[in-house]
Amino acid sequence: xxxxxxxxxxxxxxxxxxxxxxxxxxxxxxxxxxxxxxxxxxxxxxxxxxxxxxxxxxxxxxxxxxxxxxxxxxxxxxxxxxxxxxxxxxxxxxxxxxxxxxxxxxxxxxxxxxxxxxxxxxxxxxxxxxxxxxxxxxxxxxxxxxxxxxxxxxxxxxxxxxxxxxxxxxxxxxxxxxxxxxxxxxxxxxxxxxxxxxxxxxxxxxxxxxxxxxxxxxxxxxxxxxxxxxxxxxxxxxxx
Numbered sequence: 001x002x003x004x005x006x007x008x009x010x011x012x013x014x015x016x017x018x019x020x021x022x023x024x025x026x027x028x029x030x031x032x033x034x035x036x037x038x039x040x041x042x043x044x045x046x047x048x049x050x051x052x053x054x055x056x057x058x059x060x061x062x063x064x065x066x067x068x069x070x071x072x073x074x075x076x077x078x079x080x081x082x083x084x085x086x087x088x089x090x091x092x093x094x095x096x097x098x099x100x101x102x103x104x105x106x107x108x109x110x111x112x113x114x115x116x117x118x119x120x121x122x123x124x125x126x127x128x129x130x131x132x133x134x135x136x137x138x139x140x141x142x143x144x145x146x147x148x149x150x151x152x153x154x155x156x157x158x159x160x161x162x163x164x165x166x167x168x169x170x171x172x173x174x175x176x177x178x179x180x181x182x183x184x185x186x187x188x189x190x191x192x193x194x195x196x197x198x199x200x201x202x203x204x205x206x207x208x209x210x211x212x213x214x215x216x217x218x219x220x221x222x223x224x225x226x227x228x229x230x231x232x233x234x235x236x237x238x239x240x
Contacts, residue, residue, distance in 0.1 A: 055114060056113050060110070098196065098199070
């Protein structure tokens with residue numbers, strides 16, 4: 001017994017006992033490093049996301065601007081400069097829209113959420129910039145199959161009309177490459193929304209910003225042709 005105690009004491013004196021605690025220490029250190037690395041690589045939330053949530057933008061444009069309800073547009077992946085201009089114009093009543101099914105201008109829903117009865121804005125210019133930047137950095141949604149299938153023949157007609165009417169002059173090939181950051185991406189956008197905008201511009205309901213330049217391109221289009229172009233663009237996939 002005395003021999004065991006002496007041997008143990010000798011081992012402790014030589015520091016051998018420390019070898020039993022090293023693995024635990026290493027494991028603890030590795031865990032700390034692992035957690036720190038995970039925190040570092042974890043993607044930080046864009047401050048514009050908070051604005052998007054707090055200002056109730058999601059109510060109409062959906063989660064991440066990619067699941068808009070009714071005939072509201074999907075905003076994910078849209079040009080930042082375009083978004084800033086349109087939000088600002090809607091709030092200042094420079095951009096108006098034709099009535100929805102309830103007889104109210106489609107832009108009024110947004111004004112109701114972001115403008116008080118006294119005309120004061122509930123969103124600042126800095127917040128508009130942040131939310132626009134946030135949305136522009138998101139991946140655009142993939143095209144959604146329409147409730148009523150679009151024939152291959154009609155898609156081809158829409159594609160030809162898009163080229164014939166020189167829509168690519170501003171929106172680029174297949175609506176995927178706007179020639180100016182002030183112009184919107186139209187590829188993959190909801191057909192109903194595109195129809196509404198083309199019609200409003202044709203009838204000079206929407207006259208803000210760069211939309212005036214589009215009048216000469218759409219003024220001779222029939223309702224059927226507008227629908228063909230809109231259906232075609234709605235099925236162009238920007239995610240590829």
